[in-house]
Amino acid sequence: MYNQTTLSVIDDAKKLSTYPIKTVRIYPTVVIKDTVLESYYNKGEYQVMELADSILISATAYIIYRYHHIDVLRLSLPDNIDMDNNIVAGLYHPAYGDIVKTAISLYYLELGGEFRGSKQDIYNYSGYRSIIREKYVDKFIDDDSVECIKFDKIVDFIYKRSEGFEDNSRLLKSETAKIIKKLRY
Numbered sequence: 001m002y003n004q005t006t007l008s009v010i011d012d013a014k015k016l017s018t019y020p021i022k023t024v025r026i027y028p029t030v031v032i033k034d035t036v037l038e039s040y041y042n043k044g045e046y047q048v049m050e051l052a053d054s055i056l057i058s059a060t061a062y063i064i065y066r067y068h069h070i071d072v073l074r075l076s077l078p079d080n081i082d083m084d085n086n087i088v089a090g091l092y093h094p095a096y097g098d099i100v101k102t103a104i105s106l107y108y109l110e111l112g113g114e115f116r117g118s119k120q121d122i123y124n125y126s127g128y129r130s131i132i133r134e135k136y137v138d139k140f141i142d143d144d145s146v147e148c149i150k151f152d153k154i155v156d157f158i159y160k161r162s163e164g165f166e167d168n169s170r171l172l173k174s175e176t177a178k179i180i181k182k183l184r185y
Contacts, residue, residue, distance in 0.1 A: 003046075006057055013061045017068035025074045026061050028054045030090030038088050054091045058100045059107070066152055067159040075100050095128060101151070102127035108154045109136050111161050116141040117148025124148075 004012070016024070029049065031041045040046035049057075062072050076096035093099065105125055109132070115122040119142050126133040133140060 004057070006053065006060070009057045009061055010064065013064040017064055017070060021070055023071045023073050024061075024065050026058050026065075026072060027074075027077060028058060028091045028096070030077060030092050031088040033086050033088055041089055048089045049091065051091060055100055055103050058096075059103045062100060063104060063155050063158055063162075066155040098128045102131060104151075104158065105132055105154065106135075108158055109139050111158060113149075113154065113157055114139045114141060115149065116143050116146055118142070118144045121148035 029037070031037050031046070031048070037046060041048075058075055062075065065072050074097070077092055105127055115125045122140050122142070125140075125148075
């Protein structure tokens with residue numbers, strides 16, 4: 001995602017989703033030691049993206065890909081990289097994927113969604129650090145008679161309510177900023 005804006009990522013994800021691809025990986029930019037990007041960073045030619053922007057971009061791309069039935073294999077770098085010695089700057093967190101999925105679930109709730117199902121089923125939607133359950137207790141409805149919503153249905157709901165992310169970048173950005181505050185990253 002080096003040198004991309006929110007809108008360019010949305011456009012790229014939409015374009016890629018028209019191809020017959022089956023899988024993607026979403027990696028926020030991380031400055032790794034002894035790379036060209038590190039030299040740009042050291043000269044001030046590259047600035048690390050804000051956390052809210054990174055989560056917004058990753059979540060939006062995730063939603064677009066999943067809406068078009070493209071599997072997202074990974075969100076963020078694998079944890080087998082020696083982070084302490086190789087990362088100079090950037091957004092790395094071992095639970096980045098969980099944070100992005102929590103943001104998606106929070107966005108779903110902000111749009112009027114709810115989690116209904118057995119306690120066991122809806123427990124999976126507690127989110128990173130259980131933030132969703134803490135903030136939205138009333139949106140978790142224990143009902144053994146229904147099957148809990150699947151994450152892909154959440155993605156479909158958001159995509160349709162956002163009208164495919166057409167000209168909604170300001171709305172997305174403001175909603176994501178609110179969600180980031182709730183995450184207590």
